[in-house]
Amino acid sequence: MTRPIGYFVHHQGRGHAERCAAVVNALPADQPVTVFCARSGIFPRFTRPVDLVTLPSLFEPTGAEDINDITTAPETVHCAPLGWPGIREAMATMAQWFATARPILMISDVSAEVAQLARLCSVPHVKVLQHGLRDDPGHQAAYDGAVGLLCPAARALAQEDWSPRHLAKTHFVGGLGVDVRRPDPSARQKARATLGVQDDQRMVLVMSGGGGTGFASAPLGIAARAMPDVAWRTIGRIDEDWHATEPGNLIHHGWVDNAQEFLAAADLVIASTGNTTCHQILASETPWLAIPEWRYFDEQVEKARVLHLAGAAHMMPHFPASVGQWRDAIDRTLGTHDPARQRALVDEKAAPKTARWLCGLIEQLTPNTPVTTGEYNEYPSEHPASETTDRQRLDAGAGA
Numbered sequence: 001m002t003r004p005i006g007y008f009v010h011h012q013g014r015g016h017a018e019r020c021a022a023v024v025n026a027l028p029a030d031q032p033v034t035v036f037c038a039r040s041g042i043f044p045r046f047t048r049p050v051d052l053v054t055l056p057s058l059f060e061p062t063g064a065e066d067i068n069d070i071t072t073a074p075e076t077v078h079c080a081p082l083g084w085p086g087i088r089e090a091m092a093t094m095a096q097w098f099a100t101a102r103p104i105l106m107i108s109d110v111s112a113e114v115a116q117l118a119r120l121c122s123v124p125h126v127k128v129l130q131h132g133l134r135d136d137p138g139h140q141a142a143y144d145g146a147v148g149l150l151c152p153a154a155r156a157l158a159q160e161d162w163s164p165r166h167l168a169k170t171h172f173v174g175g176l177g178v179d180v181r182r183p184d185p186s187a188r189q190k191a192r193a194t195l196g197v198q199d200d201q202r203m204v205l206v207m208s209g210g211g212g213t214g215f216a217s218a219p220l221g222i223a224a225r226a227m228p229d230v231a232w233r234t235i236g237r238i239d240e241d242w243h244a245t246e247p248g249n250l251i252h253h254g255w256v257d258n259a260q261e262f263l264a265a266a267d268l269v270i271a272s273t274g275n276t277t278c279h280q281i282l283a284s285e286t287p288w289l290a291i292p293e294w295r296y297f298d299e300q301v302e303k304a305r306v307l308h309l310a311g312a313a314h315m316m317p318h319f320p321a322s323v324g325q326w327r328d329a330i331d332r333t334l335g336t337h338d339p340a341r342q343r344a345l346v347d348e349k350a351a352p353k354t355a356r357w358l359c360g361l362i363e364q365l366t367p368n369t370p371v372t373t374g375e376y377n378e379y380p381s382e383h384p385a386s387e388t389t390d391r392q393r394l395d396a397g398a399g400a
Contacts, residue, residue, distance in 0.1 A: 003104035004032035005358070005360075006097065006116045011039040011057070013209065014107045015275030018044055019128075019152055020179030023107075026355035034101065036094060044177075053097070055090040058111060062086025075137045076298075078112055091117060098123050104362050108142070115142035126150055126358070126367050129170060130158060132297035139297075148361050150354065152176045152275060154345040157306045167242070171357045175346035178276055180283035182343075183264050191265035197231045204330070205266035207259065207281070209235030209274035209293075217244040217252075219319035219326075220304035226323040227330075235262055260284065271302040273313075281313075282346050285339035288313040289329055311341040311378060334359065 007024065010016045017037070021044040024033050033050050034182075038057040056062040059079055061237050067083030069108065074080075080087070094114065097103070098121040106118040109128035116138075118125035127146040131153070134140075143149060143166050151158070154174035160166065174180075189199075197203045203323075208215045214237030221244045224232040232250040256262065263269060263284040271277050272293040290313035292300035301317075308315035314333040320326040 002031055004034055004101050005362075006094070006101075006103045006118075007033060007035045008094070008106070008108045008111060008378070009035060010035040010059075010110050011037055011042075012275075013274060014042060015127075015152070015177065017042040018276060019109060020107075020177075021046055022177040023354050023358070024048065024050060026351040027358070028355075030192060034103075036097075038089075038090075046361055048244065053093065055093060056086030058087055058090055058113065060086075062089075069234040074139060077116075078136075078138050079111075079114060093397045095120075095121055100242045104365055105226045105358070107358075109150075112138045112142040119145040124307065124361075126361070128152065129162075129166070129366040130299055131157075132196075132295070132299035133161075133302065134297050134398040135161065147365065148357070150357075152276075153301070153303075154347070156310050157303070157343060159302060159306060171354065173350040173354050175279045175283065175348070176350040176354060178279040178283070179260065180279055180346040180348055180350070180380070183284060185262065187261065187264040195231070195265055196235060197265060201229065201231050202227075202263055202267045203231040205234065205262050205269045206232070206234040206238075206264075207269060207271035207277050208238055209272055209277045212238045213237070215272075215291075215293075216319070217241050217246065219321070221251060222242075222323060223252075223320070223326040232268075233262065235259060262374050270332060271311055273300045273307065278303065278307075278349075282342045287337040288342075289321055289333045290315045293362065310345065311336065311338050312345055312382055 009018055020035060025047045027033065029048055034053060035050055036053045036055050038055050040054055053308070061084055065083040066085060069082040070083060094117060098118070103123055106123050107123040107127055107128070108115040108118070110130060115125050115127045123269045124147045125145070126148045129143070129149040130149040137400050146169070149166055149170040151170050151172045153172060155172040158172070185394045192199070192203065206215060206220060216239050218231065218241040220234065224230070225247050227386055228247065228249055230249065234252045235254070238252050259280055263280060263286055266286055268287045268289065269281055270289045270291065271281060271289055282357040290304040290307055292304040304313065304315040307313040314329070314336055316329055320329050
């Protein structure tokens with residue numbers, strides 16, 4: 001029997017779950033997969049059998065705390081407080097599965113603690129490599145102990161401080177889990193008509209992702225008042241400021257399931273640098289003013305910085321605070337736009353290429369199996385739908 005793959009998925013935002021579904025759907029149909037996550041409703045549709053195990057959260061308290069934590073957290077871990085029964089239950093569930101299922105591989109997207117747990121339990125693991133300042137002992141141990149690192153970004157977006165020993169075992173793939181096909185040429189006119197934007201009118205789209213608290217409304221009010229002839233549209237969560245005054249050319253659409261249509265209509269997009277948002281914009285080849293949101297380890301700051309250096313976006317550390325700053329930022333964004341550089345950072349075959357890479361790792365890890373060089377067969381990105389085994393079927397559509 002083929003030994004299974006385990007896949008831990010962080011439940012914040014949507015990028016982790018979208019990557020997971022894309023990779024799992026592209027794996028061979030006879031490869032058993034068990035997915036571990038604290039939320040089952042965040043996944044796009046799995047098109048093949050998947051065993052889903054719902055864990056208590058590793059990152060929020062679950063159950064009554066039963067020990068007073070009198071320690072200082074060691075630098076070798078990021079979230080390992082004492083006295084959280086939920087963490088014990090989650091880790092015990094995975095450790096028990098390691099012992100009984102004998103997995104050939106565990107993928108962690110993302111948790112340095114889960115990666116290190118796999119290594120301590122003698123299970124080979126792949127660690128997802130994200131942007132950010134991650135030179136701390138916890139991340140470095142997870143990277144060092146991994147048989148491979150998976151970076152959901154193009155090689156051109158690697159940070160300068162990533163070590164050669166880690167780069168040597170990293171699979172770079174831009175656009176994993178995101179629809180990055182070229183937009184239909186007719187989509188722009190159709191989308192603008194639907195949104196009520198005139199053919200000769202400039203439209204600015206503000207995209208606020210799902211991993212944080214959303215953009216504040218006050219800076220957008222300043223911009224819209226300063227440019228009354230421009231159609232300003234927002235999608236996603238916008239955090240209202242009590243002092244914000246918004247003119248009629250600024251319209252909030254909230255959460256939508258057709259972000260690509262809004263992008264097709266836009267002449268310029270303002271957005272942070274979460275995974276899904278990032279690759280949707282790159283695929284649309286739209287001029288991009290990138291404004292990072294706060295994240296642990298400066299993840300979005302570092303991603304915005306390398307996007308700026310690659311010529312794929314114009315980065316500002318925060319929203320412009322005056323009319324003059326807004327006009328200057330938009331002029332710079334339009335003046336430095338290079339659609340070819342954006343398109344080069346996404347790959348329409350990201351999922352099957354990642355599946356081939358994982359199968360190559362498994363081949364190397366399997367005893368008495370010769371290592372094959374060259375190309376693997378390309379696995380289709382979708383398989384005929386079938387029932388999930390033992391647990392529950394995920395059939396939730398992806399959001400914006």
